[in-house]
Amino acid sequence: MNDFGAVLRARGLSKSHGEGQSLVRAVDEVQLDVPAGRTLAVTGPSGCGKSTLLHLLGGLERPTAGEVWLAGERIDRLSERALARLRRRTVGFVFQSFHLVEELSAAENVELPALLAGRSRRAARRRAALLLEQMGLADRARHLPGELSGGQRQRVAIARAMANEPLVLLADEPTGNLDTAATLDVLRLFEELRAGGQTVVLVTHDQRVAATADRLVSMRDGVFVDDTWMAGRGSGRLADLVGLED
């Protein structure tokens, strides 16, 4: 996939809940192209449909109408089994609540996607050690999630999402539960991922986080109301850009 091809594409993507008077259009006729290697931030107030959009793009929910294409394959019609297999290789998820498995250590959490993808234990362990090293958590590998700070837990979650080198990283409010210092840590990681050519779609209601993306889409009542490409991204210091440092 080159820089000019859309690794993720949505056409007329809709998701509604309820019927008649109680019909809610969480996502309404969304058109979207996410080029490879770019970071897209989706912002908007709570309940505007950001998370639903992310779930639709990652195949965690089925659309009511429209199409989703991932890496050139239409995924909205795939079976659950095929979707799961696709997710193994092409999608990594990061959630606001981390969703780490509480009884597994940080390293075991990061190993899990590789094991599910059929890699050997040794390969999975090696990859987990490398990722935790990159996340600055090598000394926390044997700790349980409950023994880690919020920022550390989110970094473990990001490492887990990157375990199978996915084409797209989907992050749902990745800093929503973090304090300022931890937010800065996570943003630095996203900056590194962007610099490394990782395609990222992140959903946030925090404008400072959104400002780190190449492209910013604003959502309201299930539709895109603004779509902006950020010029000159990557030239300045991240902290200056998002105003998190004194």
Place this chain on the structure above:
Amino acid sequence: MGRILLVLRLVLADVRRHPGQAGTLLIAITAATATLALGLSLSGGTEALYRQTRDATAGPDMVALSPGADRKTVTTLKSLERAPGVIAHSGPYRQYYTKLTAHGSTGAAVVHATGTAPARVDRPLVTSGTWVRPGGAVLERGFAGAMGVEVGDRVTIAGRPMPVVGIAVTAARAVYPWGLGIGPGGGPSDGGGVVWLAEPDTRALAASDAPVTSFINLKLRDPATVEEANRHDPAWASLLGDTWVSTRSWQDIARQDFVIFRDTQPILVVGSWLLGFLAIGGVATLAAGRAVKQARRAGLLKAVGATPGLIAAVLLAEYLTLALLANALGLTIARLAAPAVLNPSASLLSAPAGPSGDTVFFTTVVAVAVALLTTCGPTVRAVRTATVTALAGTARRPRRRPWLNGLSALLPIPLLLGLRLIARRPGRAFLHGCNIAITLMVATALLIMYAQPVEGYPGSPMATAARIAQERHILLAVTVTALVLALVNTATITWTTALEARPTMAVARTLGATPGQITAGLSTAQLLPTLPGALAGIPLGILPFSAGEVTAPPAWWLLAAVLASLLATAALTALPARLAARRTVARTLGAEAS
């Protein structure tokens, strides 16, 4: 008063919200207490039925029998009317050993020659039809039931067709087909059923040289001293002279009535303990599965100002109330089932008599103990958990098992997921294994019973068949109950595991696990403890029989039982596992995050 009402309202609200769990608890404890009550009622129960029948039929305190019907024998028996302590008598009568045919089947019969008027001692109670009249036969109720005969049917006695005019019960003889008495020639009786005929109708039997015994029914001034009325008493010895006379006291007859339960009582008592274990397993599973919700509920109550005492009362009251209700249900079932269990041949009167006070006390203690033992821990934990922790639902996190997690990483995905689910709650897996072991233990005992060659009373195939049938019916009932409880427990454990593992499994799905792998993982988590449980259950089921010489059932029967337990677990697991796997990931994770 207000506080009690509040507790009751909270308990009722919780039962309404979780009717399935309340139902499971009821089923588990009811089954255990019903079986226990039946087991405990057996010995006392048969004696009570015998006493009722004895009172209703003016049953004799002693029956004296002597082979033959010659003058000397009859005179000797008649002389016992004058024996010390005898206050009333009936007879001497003759009883002939012959065959009765009805509806194409033939059974051994003991024909009593009797009068058409009621006697002073031993007045059989007619439960259907009328008493003996010339040309009409009256059959003992147990015998009539075994032969499928009703009033109005025609039977053939010693080749002579005759209508059945009545069906009656008596306390002068032990229950069919265990009637004690001496047979023709002085040997043991052949367990035939009693048929009463008018004296003139028995003349044909006398003429045909059918084996005959004479007997007299005696009533004593002090029935408790009946065991002393024998040849060792000089007065009795002088009356008996050199005539061979066998005596049966009313205690002998009552004891003989219990023979039928000699093998079935252990089945019921041991079975009730096994069912009790299954009940404890089921209730413990329920309690463990509800621990997080209970902790959250306790947190909510604390947050609105409830004291620890009130919270403990609310949490315990539900289980205690349900346990007491289940105990009442179990005792009611035991009372209703008692006639069929205690009086299988229907040879005694079976007026409804509830379990004794001791039995009620014991089963109540057991039911309350089951409820307390299994709920005290979760309740104390819920009460002691900090309010914020309880509200967050993080009070009871699964423990980490590094070696098991490491081992599972080497295995295929369903085994990996299954083992990690077991690692989360190993106690529950152990409980499930125990449930299966107990079920297989009972099933193995049943198979061994079925594998035994039919050996019984010489010359009495009816008695043998009845004994075998009685044992097998009871064992089958215990096994079916155990199977039902095991199925309920397995379903409960699976649902609880599936519900608890839902967030983790949803995360696994975001990481690429397919719904099929999730389903297989949840099934594996149940099947892994099932296999050792089943394998342990078989030797445990064989163990009680190891002391005696038993015929082992074919190995494939036991193998089939193990396979059946695995298949049943897989089938029971499939539905909740499939449902858990079908729930959308976004919905599960959303619910977890909120």
